Amino acid sequence: MDKITIENLSVQYADGTESLRGISLGIEENAITVLFGPAGGGKSTLLRCLNRLNDLTEVKAVSGRILIDGEDILDSRLDVIALRRKVGMVFARPVVLPMSIRENLTYGLKLAGEKRRVKLDEAVERSLKLAAIWEEVKDRLDTPAIALSGGQQQRICLARSLALQPEIILLDEPTSGLDPISTGKVEAALQELKKEYTIVLVPHSVQQAARTADYAAFFLQGELVEYGEGKPLFTNPKDKRTEEYIQGRFG
């Protein structure tokens, strides 16, 4: 079943560049959907539309509809705060907040008004376990998060989004700065997470796209070139441009 339905979405930036042109796409529940393609294709723009983070940048015009559970999230009357709690995001560079590991994890919940110690502690343990980093940090929860390694920080960021119990997780090249071992851990965590969550991932390489995708969408210069199930798309792409990109002839 589609968790997210994107209908004819176009995004134009204030500087005149058009970043997405007429995208229509259904994103499956409890699966990993990969948005891939060369830089400037509009993948990140699409990702940032899904939790309205684009509101922060100078976007001139957005047209079309994005339905999450049937509700149009581009509607101006939408409660954006509630949307962002439902749609979590992990960024390319891990940004831990300047506070302890525990405080990083509980930050979003506290903003939402959760004060009960028991609930907060539960959320910390549950989300750290989901992000596969509990064992590494359970004895140092009250130390500064910045002291962790890059790979650990990125899993803290993942756990921090999970603490809000979102339904959808957006990841924008979450492993671009990580070594292969850390990358493996993040990818393994995602495979577990998809059982409960809808995951939209912008991978940092074609290889990662092929490894992780249940569904894949290939973007080129603001257009959706091809979309389909992961395995067939990577082994037997229908569009010539997809094939050339996967084979590394451009990009």
Add this chain to the structure above:
Amino acid sequence: MNSILTRNRHLTQRIGYAIITVMAFATIIPIVAVVIYIFVKGWSAISADFLTTFPTNGMREGGIYPAIVGTVVLTLVASIFVVPLGIAAAIYLAEYARDTKLTRTIRIAIINLAGIPSVVYGLFGLGMFVLFFKFGTSILAASLTLAIMTLPVVISTSEEALRAVPQGFRTVSISLGGTRWQTISRIILKEALPGILTGVILGLERAAGETAPILFTGAVFFLPSLPQSIFDPTMALPYHLFVISTQVPEMPVNIQYGTALVLLAFVLTLNLIATVIRSRARAKRQW
């Protein structure tokens, strides 16, 4: 041929380095000289009595107690006005204002305000606070004048401190369902606070040392007792120094330099506090 060229380049490099080093040390000399000169000429006047008693015999004897109290009070009252106002303006400019022609103009105006001569602020304070608002020659009028003079410094340093906090913190906080104000109050302000404090202290330090703005608005030659409220005028260190250096015949030189030494110590102490805050914060900073 080639090796001669290389040798010449090395020589040029070495001469350049030497010149820059000498000039760098040369800049330190006047600062150190001022401190040493004032210290040597004024130290003999410093005593517990000098700091805690009123001047007597037409300022030629006794202490400078009321001037010290006056300067501390003027600085504190000015800070009551300038701190909330300056920080609020900085938050608006750094966190809320869009980058438009208007906000760019405001920013340029603020930077230029810092360059207005202090005597002009003094005249403005006289017209505005002493006469128009009828505060009279008073601590209130003088502090308000000092506050306005200090405002640009506080706003621009605070804005800089806020902008230095990494953008990523804001994006993350918003993406976790935070509002703009939650983000500012829970993360940004806390991280920018040392920088803001430094700016405030540097601003107040300038306020504490200025004569011209308080000359027409709140400072007086001599008072037999301490001011009782902010509507009374006060004595102040910089003005007192001006008076005893130019207006009192047969003034003992060591009292003049003693007064200068106290003022210098006050300002340098504020400076030291700012430096300590900054270096402590830098050591604790998590970004």
